[in-house]
Amino acid sequence: MPQICVIGGSRYFGRHLIRLLQDDGHHVTVVNRGSAAPPAGADHVVADRADAAALARALAGRTFDAVVDQVCYTPLHADVARRVFAGRTARYVMTSTMEVYDPATSPSLLPPAATPVREETVEAASWPVDPDLPWRSPEAVSRLLGEAGSYAEGKRQAEAVFARDPVFPFVAVRSAHVLGGGAADFTGRLRHYVDRVRAGLPVVVHRDPAPTSFVHHEEIAAFLHWTATRSVATGALNAASHGALTVTGLCTAIAAATDAPAPAYRVVTGGEPASPFSFDRPYAIDNGRAAALGFPFTEVAGWLPRAVADLLQES
Template sequence: MLRICVIGGSRYFGKRLIRRLLAAGHDVTVVNRGLSAPPPVGARHLVADRDDEMALEKALGPLAFDVVVDQVCYTPRQADIARRVLGPRTRRYVMTSTVEVYEDEDSAAPVREEAVDPLTVPVDLDATDLPYGEGKRQAEAVFARDPDFPAYTAVRVAHVLGGADDFTGRVAHYADRIGAGKPISVPAPNRPATYIHVDEIADFLAWAAEADFTGPVNAASHGPLTTAALCAAVEARVGGRTVFREVEEGEESPLSFRRAYAMDNSRATALGFTFRHTGDWLERAIDETLGGVAV
């Protein structure tokens, strides 16, 4: 049994992660602001704003952990607070990062972890309004540069699909436009991207919490998907017809990308995790998310 602290994690794949950790017999503590549904039964729940260093210290009290899984670290300042408050309380730290750390890449070959080295990323601890990918890059850098920080990994998560509780609205956007025959704006050219099912990333994070490897690691199902493949699966579910409109600039549809930065998952595979193929779960993911859409 491990003592595991999950920061955030009250919804989507976070709550699935907590259920897996509890089912495995671990002692789970969840820390969040208490603004969403409570964590699954069996987890200890502490309420604190992670941006408030003193409040976080007070909420944690004397608690110490074997592993911290940080689901909601979005800025270098948040990482800096976590480094001071949580670093001394744990022996392993797992940060949920993102494929968007590679958003400046444009590679025909899947991108490996070394494409973004957190030790070379400039950090601005005062920055509060960073783009998502840049905030994650700088947060990774804060943890990676502290020589006294515990064993640390950043899980760079592919775009997540599936689940009736998908709150992003991305698949619903496609369903609405396809069902109505409205054009879907995509960049020219439109590049494929890597994806992972919501249950698979919960499995991966639970596995990473119990492992001992360090450094960044990509988490993605085999088989990048194009926007056309996603829309074909949606069209099969809701009917209608997919109409693409290429745009040189301006607003594009979600899950369409000008740059190619599909992730290489060979490091995680070599470490022992077995990924599924997107073809094994894409139709089910669309069905789960669009369960309430009339057909």
């Protein structure tokens, strides 16, 4: 029976990933700090993934066909994983983010207007790693780089550690914004829009909001399953449903799904923050590489009404 290790995975789309792996006949071992039990049928290894010695002891004698790392946020996390899993796994999949392309923290990465960003825009193997940043203190890094900047830079540098001198085949799944209804709305962002649109409250947006990319929580789980169980590629893979949306397009779709009146908007002023998913520059990713390798992405327009209905059903 194929052996898969999932680091994290006890909530959000990680639980769906584990069920997909189990349904496909894989034996799953979940590694976390013990804060949540894994789904039924999975082995549970309690360890701090940031502690190399403790993680190695907890995994003594175990080898895996693949590892899916759901909670790799810094180059220190990546260095621990690289040392502990070298010789212990045949494939390593890191859940990364489209925010590695964020021009708010890396102005030189800004793509040509309206052009979805391709993977080569950020080449992880050549990205600089700064071990002197206080990665063990998220608050300290956030003070230096800002909350969004520290998350994006942590993911970029984590990818760099794996890619620069690979000790196993490595894939960085650069996920679009994940949406889902009900319990899957982990960030609360979909509810933010559904509640405001249904109540007729204005959504704060940029004057000319640009499109961005989304993926359903079940689809990103399926994509991680696909990358972990098939030797289709290494390196970065963008994961996004077809059909980028502006924030106003998202609100219009929500209004249609809930029979709400036309959404109301208020243009951001001064240093005021805009609503989530409102961007003042192009912020969509190109899923062409993964699609060409055979992954059947769906359309945002196809799953968004169901996500909204799932959220309302649990209200």
